[in-house]
Amino acid sequence: MLHLLNGPQTLGNGRRFWICACLVLVAALIYPMFADPYDVGNFAYFLIWVFMALGLCLMWGYGGMLSFGQTFFFGIGGYAYGVLSVDLGSANGMALGNFVLAVLLAGLTAAVLGYLMIYGKISGVFFGIVTLSVTLALAFFLGQTAGPEWAIGDARLNGFNGMQGMTPLSLPWFGGDIDLEETSLYYFVLVLLVCTYLALRMLVNARFGNVLVAIREDPQRTELLGYDVRRYQFGALVLGSMLAAVSGVLYTSWGQFITPSSIGLPAAAMPIVWVAFSGRSDLTAVLVGTFVLLAVFQTLTIYSEQMALILMGLILVVTVMFAPQGCFVGMSRIAGWRPRRNRPLPAPSTEAG
């Protein structure tokens, strides 16, 4: 299985890349020892969004399906976690159970929506339009749930002010649960992200990834090679949406609140900007690019939130015009982290000729 970590669908397959990756991981692991808890929590916040970006990378970059619906599933995951944690509590490992249930609920929603879209032959620009529509519909719906009648059990949805009062994630442990906040949340998110990243690398370099890339390049040819194109698109959509829900749950746990504005139009455009800027065709580029862009965005937001949004839009336009493959994909190629597919192949054996 581990041989799938390297392959034609991923940049950075050599020893140099993996040494750099290990050094970055070690730096990330020891970072909390040198930084104050606020900054560590901030870093955790940046990492939380990367799951959603990786999900979009899988769908759009590898599968060719541009979805504006990442924040829809982010919202489903976040709100579901909020409702479950308020109603069911989080003691004795229930918080992790809520996490899993919320992500599964988002997956089920993605399966229903995905079935209707993919088996209903919605593709191309219409895929983006439908996913954006459901996202905006959810944001508007949640925005008008301020009244007391909009509650699920004890959990009030609270309209534009958003849900509050949910408990943070916690890990069951001997002698009492460990609440995941600041440094402990950072480590939890980091480990989860590393596992997700490595698993996705293996997935895209395996049979599934080969077919997904083939669909992106030419769906008709892929079908004529005997693959049920819709099944693979469906799988990628569900998986990518569940990753968005992971971000939603972690975000809700991190801040112990979630609002409809984290689902609406400006929020829905952000994953597109992160992934397009980073380089949608590669997981590593998206991971690094999203983290960097979020850090830049937050720094700018301190001075002016409006300016930060405008800059994000400008970055998207500049990227599309001058580096359509994405900035980080371009930079990584300059650094020599080529996919295995572009390496010269060995000369044919004499027997073959």
Place this chain on the structure above:
Amino acid sequence: MTTLLEITGASKSFGGVFAVSDVDLAVQAGEIHCLIGPNGAGKSTLFKLVVGTYPPTAGRIVFKGTDITRAKPFARVAQGMSIKLQTPSIFRALPVRQNLHIALQDHVARNSIGAEEDRLLETLGLMSDASRLAGLLSHGQQQWLEIGMALALRPLLLLLDEPTAGLSPEETHRTGELVKRLNAEGTTMLIVEHDMAFVRQIATGVTVLHLGKIFARGSIDEIVSDRRVAEIYLGTPHGE
């Protein structure tokens, strides 16, 4: 000989206009059956009915004794068909070897995929281009790559739609030799073609379509000597 593909009463209309009308056609195992006819005869439409791109308006298509009239293209491929379209349909942004890998991965054991890729690259004369992006190949090489991808599925029936379109005479001849070699190795073929020199080179059976209907069928010698065919398709008997 066993009948591999049997089309019975196949028709296809577009807005009331029949592109193919009440066509019966049988392809026997082991033959190279060419489907010819002038432009607008309905060859490509009939080909697409067999592939599954279009559902027929009427009629029945049976492959290996199984009715596949309403089956999706991928299901037909799973039954043993393989298809090469008229314009090269390859993964242009992926390397040649990866194109073959994607075609092979479900049909060859993982530890022998590399060797099978090499064998196909040698057969197609593309070994030195294995790591090039497929979109950078010449038109002829793209046609062969697509034939190679179709072959990777180890089909019982290979469907080729104008495999020599856009090829030079030398490339056409090489393609003919490749087709004959594959047939000798046991692959049955149904080929839509209008290059008569190529058809003469390869065909063991010929069906002529005209205005969406079967016009004539027989061996290549019978078809070439049929004055009616010459009139609708070949021009005068000396016209070629």
